[in-house]
Amino acid sequence: MSKRQSDIRVLLIEDDPMVQEVNRHFIERVEGYHVAAIASNGEKGLKLIREHKPDLVILDIYMPALDGQKTLQELRRLGFDVEVMVITAANEKSMIRSMFQYGVVDYIIKPFKFERLERALLDYKNFRTRMTGEGGVGQEQLDTLFNHAPSSRGMNHLPKGLNQQTLNQILDYLKQNTIALSAEEVADGLGMARVTARRYLDYLQKNGQLNIDIQYGGVGRPVNRYQVKQ
Known part of the structure; x- marks a missing residue:
């Protein structure tokens, strides 16, 4: 899929190279999305957020160096203006609750089907379109x-x-x-x-x-x- 200026730019933070490629392929199958960069852990992810200024971060939880939970906490502490979606094998209720408390837009548990990610990305695209610009909503x-x-x-x-x-x-x-x-x-x-x-x-x-x-x-x-x- 060719890249367009209007595409939603995604930073994928995932430590498994095979999963990186599968997720990148899935993301770019959805119209209007482009993977701008990929990081193998949270430390690299935070550096790439500064460099690429993505619209959306797709984040794993279980990673070396800096796991997804600590990455999200640091991302919020630093005040980055970016949305976060989680794709992970972590299914503990306490973890899920914690990630939503830090403002993730969706939480997808591995293994998952393309259709689940597609629905999440289309929902986010719709939300982003509606919430862009000035004024109120009904x-x-x-x-x-x-x-x-x-x-x-x-x-x-x-x-x-x-x-x-x-x-x-x-x-x-x-x-x-x-x-x-x-x-x-x-x-x-x-x-x-x-x-x-x-x-x-x-x-x-x-x-x-x-x-x-x-x-x-x-x-x-x-x-x-x-x-x-x-």
């Missing part, structure tokens, strides 16, 4: 971000490959616009691939969530434009 927006939205809001049984958070993100974006939008306009506005936006829009339209307006131009294929039903 309760409904927060409920959507933290999966507290009513079940009637969307579909509970999505086809394979579709994600509820992305679905909600597209619906919110369409509601914010008073005119019908094409798949290209939705993709550009949300920073996703056009083919991804088109899949979600087609699904929403077929399930009665959207109106579709087919516009015919002088040359080329007609353009489908979508708008949320009132």
Whole structure:
């Protein structure tokens, strides 16, 4: 996957070389993510945070030199402006509670499937998009971000490959616009691939969530434009 300037830059801190490569591959399979650097322990990780200034740190717990728990504590003490996600074999309740107390955005226990990490990264991307910039947010927006939205809001049984958070993100974006939008306009506005936006829009339209307006131009294929039903 080619690197884009808008990608979320990740620092991966993991001591096992084989796991490093697997996690790097998984992370970069998710659209909008790029692994900027990899560290084999917490000490190196803190140095690379200073150097690369990543958006997100993905952190193991069991590591030599400086383990993940102490790394996170030091990272917070130093005041680094970065989010942290944990991927680890550590499943002790006290450890999990401690890591959340220091503000991790998610905690994934090894072994895990790609789909679990993909969901975590898409959720974080959605959160980051919504929380960027000035101004306030409403309760409904927060409920959507933290999966507290009513079940009637969307579909509970999505086809394979579709994600509820992305679905909600597209619906919110369409509601914010008073005119019908094409798949290209939705993709550009949300920073996703056009083919991804088109899949979600087609699904929403077929399930009665959207109106579709087919516009015919002088040359080329007609353009489908979508708008949320009132």
